[in-house]
Amino acid sequence: MSxxxxxEPAAGPSRRxxxxxxxxAGAVGLAAAVGVGAASGVASxxxxxxxxxxxxxxxxPADAAGAPLVxxxxxxxxxxxxxxxxxxxxxxxxxxxxxxxxxxxx
Amino acid sequence: xxxxxxxPEISKDPxxxxxxxxxxxxxxxxxxxxxxxxYIPLQGPAGGPNxxxxxxxxxxxxxxxxxxxxxxxxxxAFHFQTKLRDPNTFLYNVxxxxxLNSPNWNSRQFYNVTRIQHGKSVMIGSNLPxxxxxxxxxxxxxYANLANEAVHSxxxxxKVFAGQRAEGxxxxxGSIFDLAxxxxxxxxxxxxxxxxxxxxxxxxxxxxxxxxxxxxLQIPTSELLRPGKHGVSDSAAVIGVWTTASxxxxxxxxxxxxxxxxxxxxxxxxRLGNPLFNEVLIPLGSKDLWNSLPPTDDKxxxxxxxxxxxxxxxxxxxxxxxxxxxxxxxxxxxRADLEAILLTGIPTGIVPGFQNYTGPEQADMLRLNxxxxxxxxxxxxxxxxxxxxxxxNGRRVFxxxxxVELRAxxxxxYPLVNPKYKPDAAAGAITDGLTAKSVPGGYLNHFPYLGxxxxxxxxxx
Numbered sequence: 001m002s003x004x005x006x007x008e009p010a011a012g013p014s015r016r017x018x019x020x021x022x023x024x025a026g027a028v029g030l031a032a033a034v035g036v037g038a039a040s041g042v043a044s045x046x047x048x049x050x051x052x053x054x055x056x057x058x059x060x061p062a063d064a065a066g067a068p069l070v071x072x073x074x075x076x077x078x079x080x081x082x083x084x085x086x087x088x089x090x091x092x093x094x095x096x097x098x099x100x101x102x103x104x105x106x
Numbered sequence: 107x108x109x110x111x112x113x114p115e116i117s118k119d120p121x122x123x124x125x126x127x128x129x130x131x132x133x134x135x136x137x138x139x140x141x142x143x144x145y146i147p148l149q150g151p152a153g154g155p156n157x158x159x160x161x162x163x164x165x166x167x168x169x170x171x172x173x174x175x176x177x178x179x180x181x182x183a184f185h186f187q188t189k190l191r192d193p194n195t196f197l198y199n200v201x202x203x204x205x206l207n208s209p210n211w212n213s214r215q216f217y218n219v220t221r222i223q224h225g226k227s228v229m230i231g232s233n234l235p236x237x238x239x240x241x242x243x244x245x246x247x248x249y250a251n252l253a254n255e256a257v258h259s260x261x262x263x264x265k266v267f268a269g270q271r272a273e274g275x276x277x278x279x280g281s282i283f284d285l286a287x288x289x290x291x292x293x294x295x296x297x298x299x300x301x302x303x304x305x306x307x308x309x310x311x312x313x314x315x316x317x318x319x320x321x322x323l324q325i326p327t328s329e330l331l332r333p334g335k336h337g338v339s340d341s342a343a344v345i346g347v348w349t350t351a352s353x354x355x356x357x358x359x360x361x362x363x364x365x366x367x368x369x370x371x372x373x374x375x376x377r378l379g380n381p382l383f384n385e386v387l388i389p390l391g392s393k394d395l396w397n398s399l400p401p402t403d404d405k406x407x408x409x410x411x412x413x414x415x416x417x418x419x420x421x422x423x424x425x426x427x428x429x430x431x432x433x434x435x436x437x438x439x440x441r442a443d444l445e446a447i448l449l450t451g452i453p454t455g456i457v458p459g460f461q462n463y464t465g466p467e468q469a470d471m472l473r474l475n476x477x478x479x480x481x482x483x484x485x486x487x488x489x490x491x492x493x494x495x496x497x498x499n500g501r502r503v504f505x506x507x508x509x510v511e512l513r514a515x516x517x518x519x520y521p522l523v524n525p526k527y528k529p530d531a532a533a534g535a536i537t538d539g540l541t542a543k544s545v546p547g548g549y550l551n552h553f554p555y556l557g558x559x560x561x562x563x564x565x566x567x
Contacts, residue, residue, distance in 0.1 A: 070356045070369045084356045084370035 076102050108275050108507065109378045110147035112385035113393035116376050120146050121161035122351040124378040125318055126275050127168075129347040129472045129500040132324055133480040134552055138263070139330055141182075142322040142503070142554065143168050143349035143378070149270070149317040152562035155198055157239035158270065158319060159215045160186040164351050165372045166321055170330055171346035176402040176469030180330060181222040184268065184321055186236075188215045199238070199245050206235045206255050214238075217268055219260065231260040237269040240317070242563025250558045257553060265324040265553055270317050272557035274503045275381075276545050278538040279312035286416070286423050288512075290539040291532075294424050309539020314546050315565045321349075322554035327476050338477040339454055344462050346471030347500070348379035348401060374398050379470040380448050380498070381507040386515075387414055387448075401469035404449060408468050411448055412440040416515050420536075427532045431517045434527070443519040447498050452489075456522050460494045474500030486542050490518060503555045504542040512536045 072082040079095040110125045111117035128142040143166065149158050160166065165185065169178035191212045192200075201210030219231035237256040240249045257267045281287040287295050289310070292303040336343035355370030377397050378384070387410045388396045396407060413435075421432035446452050449468040454461040462473040481495040486506040488496025490513060497505040513519075516533035542549075547557045 068358065068360075068367050068369050070358060072356070084354075086369065087354065087371050089355060089370050 071101075073098060073101060108277070108381035109383075109385055113388075113397050114390065115394040116397055119353075119375065121159075122164045122353060122376050123147055124349050124351060124376045126381060127347060127349050127378050127472055127501065128503055128555075129345070129474045130502045131327070131474070131476060131478065131480050131495065131500075132553065133484075135324065136480055137327055138324050139327050139345070139474065139476055140322065140324045140553060140555065141168050141170075141347060142320055142556065144271070144275075144318040144320050144556075145351065146319040147316075148313070149273075149319075150562075151240065151315070151317055151560040151565040154241065154562060155196055157198055157213075157241065157562075158317070159188060159213070159239075160184075160217070160236070160268065160319055160321075161351075162186050162188050162215075163357075163366070163368050164353060167350045167352070168321065168323065169348050169350065171401075171464065171469075171471060172330060172332055172342070174341060174344070174346075174465035174467065176346065176400070176404070176464075176467045176471065179223065182323060183220040183222060183227075184217050185220075186215055186217045186268075188213060190214075198241070202244060203238050203241075203246050203252065204248070206237065206252070211238055219266055230262070230264065231258060231266055234258050234260070234266065234268070239270045240559040240561040242561050244563075246561065249561065253558065262329065263326045264329075265322075267320065267322045267554040269319065270559040271320040271554065272545070272547055272559045273313040273316045273318050274545055274549060274556045275313060276311045276506075276540045276542070277313060277508050278309040278540060280310055282538060286419055288536065288538050290537060291424065291427075294427055296423055296425055307539075309537070309544070311540050311544040314544065315560050317559040318556075320554060320556055322556075324553045331476065336477055338459065338475060339461060340477065341461070341463060341465070343477040344451060344464050344473055344475050346379070346401070346464055346469065346473050348377060348471050350374045350378075351376040374400075377401075379472050381501065382511050383448060383470045386416055386511070387411055389415070401471055402467065404470045405468040408445060408449060411444050412442070413438070414441065414444065414515050417441070417517075420516055424532070428516060428530045430528060430530045431533065434517060434520065441520065442523040444514060446523070447514060447519065452498070452522075457489065457494070460489065460499070462499050472500050473498065490514070503549050504545075506537075506541060508540070509537045512538070 067086050070084040076098055079093050079098050081092050081094060083090045083092055108126045116123045124143060124145055125147045126144040130140055132138045132140045146158050168182045170180040171177055172179045198213050199211050203211045215236040216233050218229055221228050221230050235256060237253040238246055240246050246252060256269050257265055259265055281289050289307040292307060293305050330345050332342050352372035352374045354368035355373050357366050357368050360367045375397060384393055384396050388407060418435045421428040448470060450466060451463040451473040452461060453463040462475045464473055478494050478499060481493045484496060485491035485493035486504050487510055488505050489498060490510055496502050497507050497510055513533055513536055516536050517529040518533045520527045549555055549557050
């Protein structure tokens with residue numbers, strides 16, 4: 001056993017299977033990073049294009065909860081989202097959220 | 107190189123790039139085994155102001171298989187943390203660094219060591235300081251003594267060191283990667299008809315004045331083996347050793363923080379057991395994949411060991427020099443000798459008085475028979491030089507693994523499995539022209555065995 005396997009819960013595919021999956025699916029990948037607990041902000045954030053916040057002179061927002069939460073959509077057709085937080089990786093299936101995300105970036 | 111920049115992806119990530127692994131019975135403490143994993147290849151000693159350090163975001167591990175199945179029974183994991191005393195100066199140090207807690211030393215690095223066995227993690231060392239890099243006579247006077255302070259005894263008879271060392275691996279990169287030219291034989295190279303070389307030349311050690319970062323452990327042998335006393339012929343005396351580096355699955359540039367943020371489980375991005383395995387045997391299109399896999403998946407790559415590309419190239423690049431090897435290759439003969447050396451270990455009965463067989467599971471690991479005592483007069487050619495305490499019985503810091511593997515691939519070891527085969531005369535002479543004496547500064551005769559790193563002042567890049 002390794003620390004790698006020890007540190008993580010069993011959930012989720014390996015990097016290798018992800019790579020394979022990405023190659024097999026041949027689908028568009030989409031990643032979104034949000035503060036923990038800010039999932040409800042995904043749709044509204046996605047409705048405006050990202051800008052260089054620093055160039056705009058904006059104040060930096062306080063960290064929502066420290067560690068980032070990253071959502072990766074590698075195959076829209078499957079409706080599966082890889083959610084990364086801390087040292088965890090969870091796969092969720094949410095066709096409605098996938099649709100909102102993909103619509104938001106069109 | 108042994109494994110420096112050996113694969114496309116990891117060549118872009120030096121702090122996670124494993125370069126060499128060593129495993130040997132400690133010559134000055136033969137009831138212990140020394141394990142060393144090197145990272146961060148080809149360091150120019152003058153590489154300031156941000157001198158080299160381990161990755162705070164990398165999980166480094168040294169794995170030990172004592173069950174003969176290619177799986178780790180014991181793992182030592184290392185986590186590093188960099189601490190700045192003063193973020194408002196650009197300087198690595200603001201005066202001479204005379205001790206590991208010197209107030210003049212700004213950018214320091216510390217680490218934790220965790221031992222994982224039977225599913226349990228036990229932190230066996232915490233907040234251990236690394237030494238600084240060797241900068242020069244004003245910043246790091248008495249460097250050897252300073253680095254010695256970073257050899258930590260952490261209980262249970264274990265010593266640990268993590269920090270910069272002089273590169274101990276020697277190889278003529280410049281010629282080998284120029285279409286497999288070997289300077290001592292370059293007049294025999296086909297040279298693509300260009301007739302560039304008319305006489306032999308001495309080898310050039312391309313890594314002679316470079317540094318690496320080492321993670322070194324010295325551990326009582328009994329801690330690494332299954333319970334009991336094990337003699338040379340006992341398979342339980344053999345351990346398999348490899349290192350891995352892993353990164354969290356997601357890295358995202360946070361433009362507010364001006365730094366990367368990481369998320370997700372750690373996934374393996376670098377692996378190393380036997381020197382040159384991924385570098386020379388695995389084709390470009392599979393190297394990144396190989397780096398991400400455990401040794402138990404190596405059966406998928408066994409054909410590259412049984413039919414190494416280099417064995418076919420040697421007769422083509424050196425016409426009429428390797429006629430017997432050429433016949434072997436053209437016959438499509440599987441190289442069972444190389445499979446044994448690299449993937450299973452050498453069983454009892456092949457080399458008198460020696461074995462390092464871990465079983466039929468094909469897995470790339472350094473295999474060390476811990477019951478073989480250190481040699482009084484070591485031969486850097488190891489087993490093929492009549493010294494069973496050296497490579498491929500584990501690997502010592504001074505072993506000439508380039509020559510050993512070149513000769514093995516050229517056919518020197520094939521008679522181990524087919525006594526009727528007669529190796530070409532050149533197979534027993536092939537070399538890149540270097541020896542352990544090609545390493546300036548040499549090695550230490552005590553832990554951590556690799557030499558004092560070259561200083562930036564005296565070794566400008």
